Amino acid sequence: MSEPVQKNNTESLGATTLYNEHQEWATNLGDKTIHAKRMPGFFRTVKYFTESLWLLFFVGAYLRWDGKQALMLDVSHRQFRFFNLTILPQDIWMVSLLLLILAMTLFAVTSVASRVFCGYFCFQTAWVDLFTWIEGKIEGNPSQRHKLDAAPWNADKIIKKVAKHLIWLLIAILTGISATIWFEDAYQYWHDLTHFNLSLLETVTLVTFTLGTYGLAGFMREQVCLWLCPYARIQAVMADSQTILPAYDVKRGEPRGKIRRGVAVDSNTQGDCIDCFQCVQVCPTGVDIREGQQLGCITCGLCLDACDSIMDKIGRPRGLIRYASLDELDGKPVKKLYQHPRTWLYVAILLAALGGVIYGLTHLGALKLRVDPERQPLFVRMSDGSIQDKYTFKVLNKTDKDLRVNVSAEGGVKGQTLRCDCELPKLVAHGKSTTFTMFVRVDDKNVLKDVTKLQFRVENTEDPTMFAEYNSVFNAPKR
Ligand code: SF4
Ligand code: SF4
Missing domain, CATH: 2.60.40.10 (Immunoglobulins)
Incomplete structure (x- = not known):
């Protein structure tokens, strides 16, 4: 894995608006804030959809069944309520199988499509996406945000920063509350909260989740993916040269070079990459995918959208950056999905565990x-x-x-x-x-x-x- 690198570009591309902020783009070590550009596209839409599944996290605990909370991990009574089923510590083996199912699903997906979980489902990614969306609404596009960060403090900057942090804090508090109510009666919790009657444990839990969300999504952002997340480290052992992931087609793109309006490009001497940096500017982790596979890539596909839109504009085929295996890019034979023995092994374990959980649930007598x-x-x-x-x-x-x-x-x-x-x-x-x-x-x-x-x-x-x-x-x- 190579480290993210800095690239320079001072040209502009016809009708395509290009920011020159990559000139000040630092290596992705957390010393500068990444303000990624948002571009519409297929993978951006998919990302919005998958991230919105987290709404269930906010509303699921309010679901009632037979007059009680339908889903509750009741720690104080050492039981898990699942609609009309009560799972006691004696049935903890089912929870173990459930965790095994989740792990095997993650392994199987990773072996086929790399860190697709990170790019589309991970709570850190989703919350960062929400926080930066709010940031964009208040402070403007990435270029304006960079300028605001660098500007001296004045009334405009104070108002914008205070508004942003207040909304971030509000979301963080709501996240803290939503995380806590899965462990106790949601309505009783709101009653205790609004009457300032939370226990010490409830208060500590709320404060911890709130500060954790505020700090991780608002400040640490992609640094969590780079330095804190263990999955980023272990995913490499689950992927191989047949795993598909966002990849830059070097043979087609290089040698890269600028184009100018009205100036013909010699395709014998120049590749399809016009060095516009759009793929870097949309990347939420600051990766330049053209430098090869990197630890910071969370497989979100946003650089695919960006590059495809550029290819459309310059009249070249889409897919200069695309989901592809390294073997495919090297011109080697590509195996079909069913030809991956490791994936089958994960699926077999997953199905066995699923069978165990279904058996347990259907034989879980009162x-x-x-x-x-x-x-x-x-x-x-x-x-x-x-x-x-x-x-x-x-x-x-x-x-x-x-x-x-x-x-x-x-x-x-x-x-x-x-x-x-x-x-x-x-x-x-x-x-x-x-x-x-x-x-x-x-x-x-x-x-x-x-x-x-x-x-x-x-x-x-x-x-x-x-x-x-x-x-x-x-x-x-x-x-
Ligand atoms: S390199 Fe592309 S796929 Fe990887 S994180 Fe950046 S935008 Fe997402
Ligand atoms: S890979 Fe595509 S988006 Fe990235 S610099 Fe080259 S042409 Fe632009």
Whole structure:
């Protein structure tokens, strides 16, 4: 990976407005603010669309289901509410599979299309895009923004800067609130917030998210992608020479050179790149893609839009910068998508994990039962000659209300009777495991084997479809 470099250009191109700000364009080390130009185009439209999916982050927590928040990571009660499902720590394996799905999706997409996630979906990219859009609305185009930054402080500069930072702060606060309400009841949170009644933890969380958003999106911007993001570092191992990514067609573009209105270009001595710097000026990370693949490229495709519009204007074919694999640009054979074994491996793992989550969700009963037979002694012979086994029942109630359950057993020994050390039906508290002891007693003459299979069942008294079963055994003396 080469470092971003500075290029100079003082020419202007016919009707195309060119800024000369690249003359002051610093290497992308964070010492100067990048004010990227916005140009319309296909990838810019796609980017607006994908980034707008983040609106769900702001509104999703207000969704109600059955009178409660539909989606909530309820940390204080150690449960995740997903519509009418409550996922408790016992089902945390599903969350692990969910994370595996997200990771494999990211790996598969990266192996096919490089850092496309960064360019179109990443929250840092999306928030920076929003913040710089606001900056552009208040301070003007990139050239005007550079001039304003360099200008001495006066009333106009103060008004513009204060307005921008106030709006940034407002968005940062809204982001902080929106992040917090996924962890507790959204409406209760707003009530506490407006009555200045937030707890210390809530206040710290809000302040942390607010300052984090304000600092990362407003000030650090592309520097986060360059120096802080771990994904930028590891994505290189997932991509190969078949991975498609924004690439400059060197054979077609070089030797680059300026053109002037009315002056014919000798295509034998000059390539298609007219060195207009539009691709650099639209780049949100300050990359000059013509210098090859770089760590700073977030694969957003905005330089493709810029270059295509230039090609249209000078009557050359589009695609001087295009999504292409390095093999394609080198003239090597290009493999089809299904010929990438690594991608298939990612997809296979993803599908296996997805199957696990679907299985878990469809088998996620409201009750969960575990039965531990007494080991020492395995059985007790009673004074009347009957045999009695003792079992410890653990009933996990995953619903959000207390339930009463009855206990029964299938199989086992003929004529067996069940007795509880408690009152039946047993009350099982919501969101936790309730433990009690059951005894199974049989007449010795009915016992045919020393180990007999039986199945216990606990069932909600009000809703028999809500039940849980557990396979166990009845132990008796050797026959
Ligand atoms: S080089 Fe092109 S694709 Fe890469 S970040 Fe810059 S504008 Fe986006
Ligand atoms: S690659 Fe395209 S946009 Fe970039 S300088 Fe050359 S002609 Fe201009």
